[in-house]
Amino acid sequence: MKKLVFLTGAGMSAESGISTFRDSGGLWEQYPVEAVASIQGYERNPELVQRFYNERRAQLSSVQPNEGHRLVASLEKDFDVTVVTQNVDDLHERAGSHKIIHLHGELMKATSSRNPNDPKCIVTLPADNPVIKMGDKAKDGSQLRPFIVWFGESVPMIASAIDEVAEADILVIIGTSLNVYPAAGLLNYANLQCRIYLIDPKDVPYDQTLGVHHIKKGASEGMKELCELLRK
């Protein structure tokens, strides 16, 4: 089986009704990114940050995976598929994908404020009340915080993601502005034989020498076109 690796970003979930970050009307226009998505922001005002992610979780329970997520999962019939995602939602999981690397954490999980990457402290929040309150404690006694990789923090899953991309026969990038490192650098690890596709309605900056095939469509329509191309 050929190895197919997806690298997905906020545009993957846009058609499910989750805002992207940097498009006009995106989340970072409504909220200052350094206030709600940096470790300094959390240390300055943890209540505000907890409220922001509690709201994101409430929104997540009201949305569904879209056709794009479902088509990504359906390719597991014919390919050895890995999804590397910058998204913290669980829509790839809910669409049926099995091998998913979350580079920037997972919204439905919580962890320790003292040692966020300690596996003993990472817990899944209850689906019927996915809320973290100030005073809720992690296993190590510290305040429970969102299991999100914020700006200023390390990205522990990047090493596994690099290994996956380096072995890919086909790499498909969907709905990311490729602004945030180290995720944006992942396509540089593709081997010379790897075919690279990009699905995004807009132009995205990438190294032109990589020979990327740009499908200039949204995630669902773009995935339909990709499935046709892969069938040939």
Ligand code: OAD
């Ligand atoms: P961005 O908001 O930067 O980029 C979204 C991309 O999706 C853009 O290139 C859009 O053109 C594209 N897009 C919009 N609608 C689409 C659709 N229907 N189908 C396909 N593509 C569409 O989001 P990311 O690149 O994911 O990190 O952002 C990377 C990281 O920055 C996020 O993981 C987040 C943020 O700060 C953290 O919060 C830690």
